[in-house]
């Protein structure tokens with residue numbers, strides 16, 4: 001099992017959702033997030049105190065999947081989120097130890113899907 005965490009442009013969320021749906025990936029969590037990538041946060045000094053002025057609004061999408069769904073999920077996110085411009089986002093894939101469906105007590109691959 002893997003946990004896929006993607007940071008995408010807010011205006012691409014609908015496209016990403018559509019592409020995921022087309023690939024039969026229906027379970028996801030979405031939160032608002034602030035961040036910066038390799039263009040770096042721009043720091044400004046105000047009365048001697050460093051303040052960050054350009055953390056950009058992004059959407060964080062989390063999807064836990066069984067291993068055979070990793071590539072379809074990544075490909076769907078890329079199809080939906082890509083414009084070719086900087087700031088299109090980034091996808092992280094990490095090992096996922098366990099999943100527990102609270103209602104039934106199912107665990108692992110049974111609980112993800």
Ligand SMILES: Nc1ncnc2c1ncn2[C@@H]1O[C@H](COP(=O)(O)OP(=O)(O)OP(=O)(O)O)[C@@H](O)[C@H]1O
Pocket residue numbers: 007008033034035036037038039056058085086087088089090
């Ligand atoms: N190494 C990282 N660790 C944590 N979050 C990151 C990392 N890189 C990117 N992010 C998150 O992803 C968002 C989008 O990143 P972004 O697309 O700007 O990546 P990038 O590496 O700067 O690529 P690009 O040059 O295409 O802009 C960032 O605003 C931040 O929230």
Ligand SMILES: [Mg+2]
Pocket residue numbers: 036037038039086087088
């Ligand atoms: Mg960037």
